[in-house]
Amino acid sequence: MCDILFLVASYGTGHIKVALALQSAILTLNPGLNTKIVDFIELIDPYLNEISQWVFMMILKYYPSLWGRFFKKTENISIDSFRHNFLNVLGSEKLVDLLEREKPRVIVCTYPIQVGVLSRLKRLNIIDIPVVSVVTDIAVHSFWLHPYVDLYIVANEMAKEILISKGVPPYKVADTGIPIEPKFAEPFDREKAFDIFGLRKDLPVVSAMMGGYGLESKLMEVAEVLMDIDLPFQGVIVTGRNEKLKKILSEKIRGKDHIKVFGYVEYNIELLGISNVLITKAGAVTISEALAMETPMILYGVIPGHEEENAQFLLRNNSALIAYNPSELREKIELLLTDDKIIEMIKDSARRIKKPDSATEGAKLILNLLKSR
Template sequence: MRTLILSVSAGGGHVKAAEAIELYVKLDNPENEVMLVDTIKYINPILDKVVIGGYLKSLKFSPFLFGKLYDLAENGESIANFSNKVNEIIIHKLIPLIEDYAPDVIVTTHPFSTEMISILKGKGKIHIPVAAILTDYAPHSFWIHPNIDAYIVSTEEMVDEMVRRGVERAILHPLGIPVIPGFTKVFPREETLESLGLNPQKPTVLLMGGSLGMGKITALYEELQQTETDLQIIVITGSNHKLFSRLSDEKNTCIKHTRIIGYTTEVNRYMQACDLLITKPGGLTITEALICGVPLALFSAIPGQEEKNAEFLIKNHLAVDLGDGKYCRNIIDSLLSSSDRLMEMKNNCSKFAKPNSGYAIKKLLYSLIKES
């Protein structure tokens, strides 16, 4: 099987899902070949800097504006039509790539690459089965295009919502968002905490802001210092080096025992060791937390998709909402003092976790090739 995976590096989730599928396709079958392409960067590196750079800046400096653009794209046709026209202009650069690699199946993990392939199929330029993996817990109109052979979504509830938006039920597969093979490996809590010099008998809070270390993590860390609960803290700062340095300095004068961790490939290890995860509600982070069975407290949801993710979590009693994190100490104290509520949230995780998503998606890709 030759698989072409088209992603876009707008945030870590789309790329992580693509990398997970790459590993699963190669797993147990060395003859399988995979090419993973950062689509916009491949087409035009300058365009990538403009589009992706602008996207990341809007998330950091103007999340309200980003939310407004999200709503316009969801409810109106102007932005969608503009996106379609831009893709019409640039997609021809993908044709030589696809012809030279000659994949048996194409996987997309971002709306832009999904739309590009939809256009190419609609024009009759390619005749290859395509599977799109939605990397959140609610759909958006930007994802929905004709000529897609399979949509892989997170939950059964998303299937119904996609059907209401006009997608055929037969091509919807609630297989979940894939995480890398081995993510389900069990790490004993005591060993992890002792290796960090922390006390396994104390409540442990994990604070993180996604791969970019975004959100008001410093303010939240200061709030945690004011909690009445005798807790200890692990902070993962991701690729945010300034945040790592700032918190590393700050923790030396703080009351609560703290360990600061930068970019890590062992998120599952730290999730399994904590009693509560305080995080932004990104799709991949949610997926990982559900698999690890850790209750969630959410902060600084980006207007749009992350807000929709938060709605899903709160509605299903998987998380509490901390808003922007101000004055959240009482919410955290209340939650950590309620063992019954924490256990309910942990048990609810198992209802939505899909730890075998990668294997199921690989099986689906084989079936798409067989049917084509």
Template sequence: MNVKSPKIMILYASYGDGHYRASKAIEACFRSKGIHDVVLLDLMAESHPRLNEFTKFIYLTSFQALPFLYGWIYNATKDLRSESALLRAVNAIGTGTLKKAIRQHEPDLVIHTFPQLILPELSKRASLSLPMVNVITDFDVHARWLHSGVHRYYVATEDMKREMIERGVPAERILVSGIPLRPDFGRDEQPPADTGIGLTLNPGKKTILLMAGAYGVMQGNREICEALLAGGDYQILAVCGRNQELYQGLASDFGDHPDIHLFGFVDEVAEFMLASDCMITKPGGITLSEALACRLPLFLYRPVPGQELNNARYLEKKGIARIAADPVSLRAEIDALLQDGGQLSTVMANMENLRKPMAAEVIVNDILEQWFQSASRKPVTAQIGSAPPRLVIH
């Protein structure tokens, strides 16, 4: 019996860059297996573009102006139940757009890489039987990801799975896959001295990758560079993301310094990581997973309260990352690690316990296995206004 390939819809959001990168990694993996009917939808941007831009502005501004307020809101809502009035209101935003998209694309499965769970409520109201899975893109579990209508969860760690079970999610619905990354993060080899990213590095100096985030919102970059360049022991790859002001400011301060190389937004993230001895960054879930895949020691600078601080604390607890609050202590932490082979070996060993560079492959293989097992038994369609047979994801 020939079983048709599934139509996939991936819902993401453009707050930061991580949710989109996870979505593209999953899409690429599906396409590599001959599943080409895959559509990505930035639901908030499509349904409420002005509100989307406003909330993105507030989100990015919070890293600079109101980080503790954002963290308070995040932690205050972390353990809410999906039936709470607040979460139901938040998850209602974009209902009309999603309904229209489902009618247009007729997906067989919906994947969330951002916690905007409109579909469970829509499924009840529209008599829609459409499987949905959540790919959690942090090392922390928030209530917004959890809903009884979700058929499958893909998570980064066994610790997350245990926490979700304690919060009432059936164990059989949770697979510890890791966070999905692009295929180039599955490589183990180091690049040559001529890195292929437009420069030749000095093999006599340790290379430190400074990544300020996709929008360049990490604070203290100039002070960090000053501390690291003192003494001439290190060379820096400073990636400023889409923050032109940051790029121009660093260029003005350090443009003639031979040991600092400035970049804006880059796509060759794996190349940069593989060329480096350690990284200083903000602790977004995707960036942390990419560093783990590349076995790159992590220094997390002034993490913002909320999921990023929780990510940072988790990796610090696991002996993988170190948190620093000022340039002097950051420099001291880097010196201590890079000059102590025993400490460095311990960090590398701890990384092996968490790194999952093939997470996208694990997720897609699991979805397709469930699909072909179920679809071979009965046809599956998904149209609003009808009640088709349910694809069971075990």
């Protein structure tokens, strides 16, 4: 049994990171609660989970424009559409079995499919449990919208206004920000951070974190650009859990002692805190973390669809630069390493729109729902 059940999905790490951030904040505020995180697609069928992740990765790697077209085509479809109705029955029986076993008092979703399934179960009076939909992108796709959601947690006021314009009552929408680890709101040890990564304190740091899902070629391009820049700096390339890519890149930069390659990094806060430049695609969690640390970003390898919307938000607010090819990437890196006015403009924007307390503020709202039960 649990008080709060988190339903996530493993299409990228962002949905899980958001759940972990909220879980951490909730347990800090109320340590006595019992919480549980369950991968919804894994619950339905482990094989389905594995094959669907592989298909998604292949689409993003070889046919990213296809994903972009699908995203745009379904962005504003009706909740009564065939697609919605098909997805809303997915895994219903197994989910009901889980809910009967765990008996959660609140359910928090960080992926849209399970939101629709739960909304249908509530409509049919099969369950009567508050549902929180945590939108893990800056844009709000139609797949997140369902009538029996009790609370939406969204990135910003723009996202809130979009939901309200689509008929969601204002009291159901909180623009507390995409939840990131509560530690992002706390001071960090800057001196220790340089030591963790073996970096000098007298040179600027250019970091690259591109996430997974078939973006190996983009990180290779980043490495080649960094190797070719003559300005004084030190580079950090993060490959995540892709050990094969880490090995390839480590070989590639051999002899370039000012560039380091790391695999999975637990010290995101420290790395973002000491980075003068972050090269990243426009994943919502990473950009929210970078904004919290006021780290100037260059967007590169942006995935069509949801990440394009995230990127446009940053560009409209002068919170990042964007590059579409290696030549532009080099130009933007050199600009941020030499132009203090551009850096200050980006940092000023980050100060204005960042939400480092997003997990704690979201946790408070979830706990309020819990008290009402």
